[in-house]
Amino acid sequence: MCTLLTSKSLPLLLLLLQSLPLQVLMLRTYPDFSKEVEEKFQDYWDEIHNSGPTRAPTKDSFQKHVLLDADFKFSESELCTREMLSRNIHVNLYCRKEHFFLYIPYEELQKTCYNMYVACKNGVRKCHKTKKLIEGAHCALSEGSTMPGCEYETTYKKGYALITCRWQDDIGEIIPDYVNTILEIPGK
Template identity: 45%
Template structure:
C-alpha cells in the first residue's frame, strides 16, 4: 500500500488487491485485519482524504472515506446530526434483535465508537427516524441515568441495549446484547443549520 501526498496536503491511498479483498467484508473488521492501515488512520489529521483504486466501487470508496472522516473529526466526537443519528441508532437489520451477538456485529458495522475508543453503552432502535424525531416535540419527563430532562415515546418501541464488557479500542470491543421493548427516552437539541430540533441520544428503554 503506497501513500502519496500532494501540495494541498491531501492523501491518495493505493489499495493493493490483497487489501481490496479485505475491504469486501464488514468495514468494522478492517482495522482488525490490516494493522498497517490502522496506523495510517491514527496519523495526524489531514485536510481531506482521497482514495484512488479502479477496483473500488464509488459506494465502497465513499464508505471508506467516511470512515476516515469519522476518526479525524474535530473535538472528542462529531457534533450530533440527523444523519449520524439515523446511521448509528436506527436499525433495519435482518438479524434477530434477540441474537446474543447483535451488538458485537452491529456496533462494528455501524462504526459506533468515540474516536476508536469503545462506547460504554449504546441503544439501537427498530423504528423510523421520523417517528423518533416526533418524540422531540413531546413534553419533558423525568429521565434516568442522571439525565434531568428527556422526551418519552408515546408508543412501544423495540430495540437493543449494548453494554461494554471488555476492550478499550476497536476492534476489540465486546458487548452484551439485551433485547428491550417499551417506552423510549431520548434527548434532543435544536440545530440552527437546518432549523430543526433533532434527536441526539437514546437514554433508556423502559421495559413494559
C-alpha cells in the same frame, strides 16, 4: 559503512515516520485515489483523531447509528458486537460503554422531541419519553477497550425510550440526538 548507518538509524526513521500523517503515506502509496475517496478518508481520519466531535449530530448520523432496518430480526445474539463494528460506533477508537439500537421509524421518534420533558436515568430533567412502547437493543461493553476488539452483550428491551433532542440548523428541525435508556414496563 552505509549498511551500518542504515541499520542503526532504522529505529529513528520509524519514529519519525510514525508522526507522519497516515493519509500522506496512503496517498503516496495509492496515487490513483479519486478526489471523493481522498475527502472521505480525510473526514474519517479527522473524526477518529480529534478530541471532540467534528460536527454536531445530524439526522443522518442518528439514523445510521441508532435505527434498525425494517427487516431486522431480534433473535440475533451477536447483534451489538456486529452492528457496533459495522456502523463504526466508537469514541476516538475507544469502545463505547453502552449504546442503544431502536426499531422505530425515524419520523415517529422525531415526534417524541415535542413531548414534555421527563427525568433522564441520571435524574436530569432533559429527556423526552416516547408515547408508545418500542422495541430496541441495549448494548453493554463486555470485553475490549479499543476498536475493533470491542465485544458487547446484547439485551433486547421493550418499553418507553428516553431520548434527548437538539436543533439542527441546516435543515431547520429539532432532531433526536441521543438515546438515554429504554424504560421497561414490568409484565409487558
